[in-house]
Amino acid sequence: MKQYRTLLFDVDDTILDFKAAEALALRLLFEDQNIPLTDEMKRQYKTINQSLWRAFEEGKITRDEVVNTRFSALFKEYGYEADGALLEQKYRRFLEKGHQLMDGAFDLISNLQLQFDLYIVTNGVSKTQYKRLRDSGLFPFFKDIFVSEDTGCQKPMKEYFDYVFARIPQFSAEHTLIIGDSLTADVKGGQLAGLDTCWFNPDLKQNELEIMPTYEIRELEELYRILNIEHSVSC
Template sequence: MKKSYKTLLFDLDDTLLDFAAAEDAALTNLFKELQIPLTEVMKETYKMFNQGLWRAHEKGEIGRDELVNTRFSIFFEHYGKNVDGAEYEQKYRNYLKEGAQLIEGALEVVERLSQQFDLYIVTNGVKITQQNRLKRSGLLPYFQHVFVSEEVGFQKPRIEFFNYVFSYIGITDLDSTIIIGDSLSSDIKGANVAGIDSCWFNPFEKENATDSVPTYQIKRITELYEILNK
């Protein structure tokens, strides 16, 4: 059955903006400021701790403030060093908010789709950081609103996050709404919980070993044209 979509909910990090590149640059600049050599092993160790904390946050096990204010103290504790996690977080975030590297084709896709659909950003993160990155990337003018978990009070995949979004926009027909994102645990699971369609952006062709079921799967963001104009 042909679907006629009206509302497109876009995840931000690693869907439209290259978060991996922004994170790498921010970590490099932070450690340069701290005058600490940053090895690839240290970088991967930080990412491991950080991703674990975000998964806990998605499950509602820890709050956002605890996540961002302890990730660096937890990381440095692993190396036997005690630091002020909140202070290091602020230094890191000053660099991260400058990270506006685009996923290939993202700007062109968003510009074109905005002429036909209602576009919104739905992202887990810190409002000021995400807003700044969107502005710097050139993406912001094409979206009618930006929903950030910090401001909403809940994070994807919580049903409360999506209910807030639906209420704010005034969505009554869930069949006309689709979310596009790279995360099975937040975007696709959130879609399953909320009862809307989803498109899994999977550029590295990862295996889906979860119980999250995407409606569509794409490798390149430009493949959205085909899905939305079927």
């Protein structure tokens, strides 16, 4: 069994439940605008948002272009004129309220930090990610947090990982594992950087890409087996 010393964790839908946070933020935003939020609107937002973030991962657009245009594009679909940047500011305040944990995340992280060096690697907005991690109680368990907004580049870009590696003391790629829910950001990024990768896939999505992780897990607790450590329950 390979011995790892350093674990890099994605945040959204890996250790924090972004879907729950997003659902709350969207509901509050539409209530603020006095516009009924339908299931069809939710689906359309998801399509627009995922498309923009994918373009960001590919280096085609900036983070500001993602967050400041997604709501204006959505509202335009339904005949509403909207200031995308202003809506983003309101949405961001609502999103910061969402710090729900993924099942087993607190127990896992609080245990792993006793034996491994843990770091956060996340694409997103720095202020939002820091607040959500603090409010969740996970913040103290990580030695450092690397948010794409602060690094000037993003997963899966090799430059992002070069930035991270340069700031981890005595870093060794051979003894590092990245864990995340995104094949295109976490797994592909880890592979480009020469790391072993673990795809967290709780919904059992089909892998239709030519991106093969080192490991695939459905539950976070499966990491104990991969890391070859005993599972102790936090009190």
